Amino acid sequence: MIIAEATAAANAVEYQHKDDKLSLSEHAVDVAADCWKFTLNWVGSHTFSFVAFLVFLGWLAYVNVGNGVRRRARKDEYRDRRHSAREANGATPPTSTTNQEPEE
Amino acid sequence: MTFADLALPAIGAVLVIGAYARDRLDRAAQKLRLEMADRGERFLKQDGLPQRVRDDVNFMLDGAFGYFWPMVVMPFVAPFAMFWVLRKNGPLARDAVARRKLAPAQRAEYDAISSINMRVLFANHPFLVVIVELEMLILFAPFVLLMAFFKGDLMPAVTQAAMFSALEAQAVPAFVRRERHRFHDHTTHQPA
Numbered sequence: 617m618i619i620a621e622a623t624a625a626a627n628a629v630e631y632q633h634k635d636d637k638l639s640l641s642e643h644a645v646d647v648a649a650d651c652w653k654f655t656l657n658w659v660g661s662h663t664f665s666f667v668a669f670l671v672f673l674g675w676l677a678y679v680n681v682g683n684g685v686r687r688r689a690r691k692d693e694y695r696d697r698r699h700s701a702r703e704a705n706g707a708t709p710p711t712s713t714t715n716q717e718p719e720e
Numbered sequence: 721m722t723f724a725d726l727a728l729p730a731i732g733a734v735l736v737i738g739a740y741a742r743d744r745l746d747r748a749a750q751k752l753r754l755e756m757a758d759r760g761e762r763f764l765k766q767d768g769l770p771q772r773v774r775d776d777v778n779f780m781l782d783g784a785f786g787y788f789w790p791m792v793v794m795p796f797v798a799p800f801a802m803f804w805v806l807r808k809n810g811p812l813a814r815d816a817v818a819r820r821k822l823a824p825a826q827r828a829e830y831d832a833i834s835s836i837n838m839r840v841l842f843a844n845h846p847f848l849v850v851i852v853e854l855e856m857l858i859l860f861a862p863f864v865l866l867m868a869f870f871k872g873d874l875m876p877a878v879t880q881a882a883m884f885s886a887l888e889a890q891a892v893p894a895f896v897r898r899e900r901h902r903f904h905d906h907t908t909h910q911p912a
Contacts, residue, residue, distance in 0.1 A: 672732065679739045686743060687785075690750050694784055697754050701761035 749843035753784045756836045763829050772818035773830060779889050780837040786844030790888060795851045798887055802859055806878070811886045816877050834881045841884075856883060 659666045760781045764774060805811050822830060842849045860883070868874045 676735055676739060683739060683743045683746075687746055690746065690753075691785055693750070694753050694757060698757040698761060698781065701758050705762055705765040 745843045745846065749840050752836050752840050752843075756784060756833060756840065757781060759829065759836070760833050763826070763833060766826065769826070770818040770821045772814060773822065776815070776885065776889065777830070777833060780833060780885075784837075784840055786841070787888070788845075791845045791848045794887060795848060795855065798852050798855050799859055801887055801890075802856065802883070803863075805883065805886045805890065806863070811890045812878060812882060815882060815886060831881075834885065838881050838884065841888075852884070852887070853880075856880065 760777050763769075764777055807813075819827060819830070864875055864878075
């Protein structure tokens with residue numbers, strides 16, 4: 617209902633095209649208004665698709681955030697394992713040499 | 721039905737499958753990462769290891785979760801860097817010298833760690849690894865044949881893993897160094 621009203625309101629807007637007198641910013645506003653109008657029209661006529669798309673995006677974000685959290689946990693687990701492996705192999709763990717310049 | 725009609729569902733399917741596949745691959749790789757951490761740290765504790773080998777094992781351990789940017793750059797750099805890596809007294813030759821200094825048991829362990837690292841790398845960057853492997857196959861196989869033809873050397877010491885490691889660690893050093901520091905900063909404990 618809201619979408620239908622917004623579409624009707626957007627359709628009611630009349631643009632005064634004075635191409636020879638419009639500045640760049642006015643053109644930009646004109647184009648943005650057209651885009652917005654198109655979006656409202658599209659959403660109005662494809663409500664189901666739009667809602668489905670939003671649900672899909674939300675679900676995808678949920679899955680990816682979950683993946684990120686699990687990956688972070690795996691990194692922590694790996695770091696702890698390395699640390700304990702170092703300790704198990706001696707009191708003075710060798711420092712990583714990866715910050716050194718490669719030998720040439 | 722046009723290509724444009726198929727494009728959107730195809731992108732959606734790739735995103736869905738990709739999201740699940742990424743997590744499952746990551747989970748599968750975790751066991752190997754932990755094994756690599758145990759064996760790698762035990763290996764590094766030994767005295768008398770050549771510095772080059774020590775650096776290489778440290779590099780593998782630090783990069784257990786992938787060096788993203790070097791791997792993205794690698795498919796573009798690899799065709800050119802391959803011959804730079806293979807040159808006389810180049811990285812691969814120096815790696816081979818360092819490897820020869822290892823005792824047989826150490827060498828076997830080093831190879832095992834490298835092998836685990838290759839699998840972890842594959843899980844981290846499946847598509848990029850396949851691309852680089854194909855590049856290596858297409859470019860390196862004729863090179864070996866040419867070497868055999870002209871110099872009588874089939875280069876048995878140059879293994880796929882050694883080649884990949886040299887490319888990864890040295891072909892894109894700037895990226896590697898940056899990623900290494902980034903990874904190192906938040907995953908490695910400072911010694912007490």
